[in-house]
Amino acid sequence: MTGPRTLFDKIWQAHEVCVTPSGASLIAIDRVFLHERTGAAALKSMAVAGRLVRDPARVFTVMDHIVDTRPGRGDQTLMAGGQAFITETREAALAAGITLFDVTDPDQGITHVISPELGIVLPGVTLVAPDSHTCTQGALGALAWGIGSSEAEHAMATGVLRLSHPGTMRVSWTGVLAPGVNAKDMALHLIASHGTAGGGGRELEFAGIAVRALDVEARMTLCNMATEFAAMSAIIAPDETTFAWLAGRRYAPASFDHPHWAGLVSDDEARFDAEIAIDASTIAPMVTWGTSPEQAIAVDGTVPQGPARAHDYIGLAAGQAIKGVPIDAAFLGSCTNARLSDLRRAAMLLKGRRIAPSIRKALVVPGSSAVKRAAEAEGLHHLFEAAGFEWRESGCSLCFYAGGEGFDPGSRTISSTNRNFEGRQGPGIRTHIASPETVVASALAGAIADPRELAE
Structure with missing residues (x-):
């Protein structure tokens, strides 16, 4: 070529x-x-x-x-x-x-x-x-x-x-994210707007000023959800933020000061098979209401009319406000939102507060043993435990009911994971996926809540 x-x-x-x-x-x-x-x-x-x-x-x-x-x-x-x-x-x-x-x-x-x-x-x-x-x-x-x-x-x-060479798609994000809105909300907004088949098996490139403003861990959250968009994969061009984050890690070089690294960008005149542009400043905190990531709305929105099976399973009717729907459990974890920055943001919102008495189970599962140690060194585990969360070891099992762990049958859960289909977190569990901030705000309220109000 x-x-x-x-x-x-x-x-x-x-x-x-x-x-x-x-x-x-x-x-x-x-x-x-x-x-x-x-x-x-x-x-x-x-x-x-x-x-x-x-x-x-x-x-x-x-x-x-x-x-x-x-x-x-x-x-x-x-x-x-x-x-x-x-x-x-x-x-x-x-x-x-x-x-x-x-x-x-x-x-x-x-x-x-x-x-x-x-x-x-x-x-x-x-x-x-x-x-x-x-x-x-x-x-x-x-x-x-x-x-x-x-x-x-x-x-x-x-x-x-x-x-076989897949098609390509560029998703360009203009504008600046509002306070209380993050990469998880960007991903859910994209999927809700264009559907779970929107990626069409293509390789996505996320680009634009709003992406460049994200730290590396937030970029991982955004790319994590590309598979829910039916993309082959996703990529973000590395920049100085990337190189600084990687430098000196065990299997990484000590320095990325070489023309090879600088050349890892799309050329200015490069053509993509499809393009999507989104103004990031228009995005609100998002939460799913049904049994697919595309069934997501702003936390201050109302449930739209969707497939009858989704309404029946999740137990919500069209026209119902999503905010204020009572929840039984809260989960912070998964490869989507369990890195140190995610835990920091969530813990700061919990400081001096306690989850609602109606919450039967609230769990934090760090993304790695290293994340767990780093969080403990900062005292974040004390904030979670004081608020009523259990502090766990790293793993995937509570994200997709693999290790036999789960929530009480029939529980309605607010979760920082990436999938909300039927039984994803256990038999009969009704999962609403959202950002870590929305998870903790909802745990505190005992119902789906807007994290922007908590921050205020």
């Missing part, structure tokens, strides 16, 4: 080994990240077939999906048969010689949190993981996307994957 290029095309072409007769490309894969829900299956399948991991230094695995979040947790889990996922992944990872972040490892955490934390994902690399929210890591200027277990095997054995 000659002429102006998008950032995506620059990375694609740098990793394109060849074009097959069918027109697909073989793309070199720089990093593979596994977790215990699928890692053992992929590694054991390779071993049975007599295949070795081509470059073990490029493959990482972590215990994050099945592992419990309860204090003092180990290999035992509440999920029936869950321990086998952990022990088998451990054995397979050690046998393959790949890097393992085990249950009690100080660097354990959710895949898409620890990979950036450790500098495993870097600008310009290709990274894959058998998890749809791998798109989170595109916030660092990488081409990162979710794959299946068989593709993980192929990537580990050969170092390449066969891909």
